[in-house]
Amino acid sequence: MANYNLWNMKGLDIFLQSLNETERKKYIAGIQPKSCISPLMSWGISSEFFTPSTLLQSQKEDSETLLRLANQFQWKINFSEIINRSYDALVVTDVSQKIIWTNPGFFKMTGYSESYAIGKRPSFLQGKETSTETKVAIREKIQLDKPFIQKILNYKKDQEEYWCQIQIFPIKTNGITTHYLALETEML
Known part of the structure; x- marks a missing residue:
């Protein structure tokens, strides 16, 4: 080695x-x-897509969308603490875990468009090698109604496997969980 x-x-x-x-x-x-x-073999790609100003603009757009959703659903949550964390994609689901919104990073990470993902459960990203134990652990952690972090093997649209770290935050309206926000990071 x-x-x-x-x-x-x-x-x-x-x-x-x-x-x-x-x-x-x-x-x-x-x-x-x-x-x-x-x-350095890909400076043009790095400088075009990963400049600090581009990342800040993406985070700003994500924050604005989350604030609109917060107003629509009357969420009481401080997104600034969450959104300042590192992530590649954001996914918001309802309490039945059906996707209601994804940010553009979701498409970049998975190859699936937001319009395709809306109405589906995030489990559509799982496949034959996704651990049953991990799926059970995620369901159990969601039942605890607390933020958590979990790693899972998912599949992109082209069926390429990728490891994903998800940070899930329950979002409440009047003290009752109505939605979940997932920050997803592809692990290299």
Whole structure:
């Protein structure tokens, strides 16, 4: 393993996350990344799509949409604390977990348009390799009616697998949960 460049080790983080702490430490101790610096191969893409101003604009648009939804559904929640976290996609579902809104990042991450996703449950992203235990854990955590974080194996529109970390926040109207907000991050 010592001869591999970490940049070429796709899935290493996923593999390491599946191990217990003792096993993880054993593998990490054996990894010796090369001391070379990989050349930047996609500057044009990075500079065009990931500039701080673009990210700030996206977050601003997401915040504005969430505030409109909050007014529509009379939510009492401080989105600024949530929205300032790192995420690739936002998904809002109703209490039956049917999607009512996604941000543009959802399309970028999954390949599914907002119009396709609306009315569906997020489980449409799951597939044959998605862990049953993870699906059960998510259902149980939703029942607790508290924010939580969970990692799950999902599938993009082209059926490519990807690991997704979801942070789910129950949203309340008059003290009763009526919706859920999920911040989703693709794990590389």
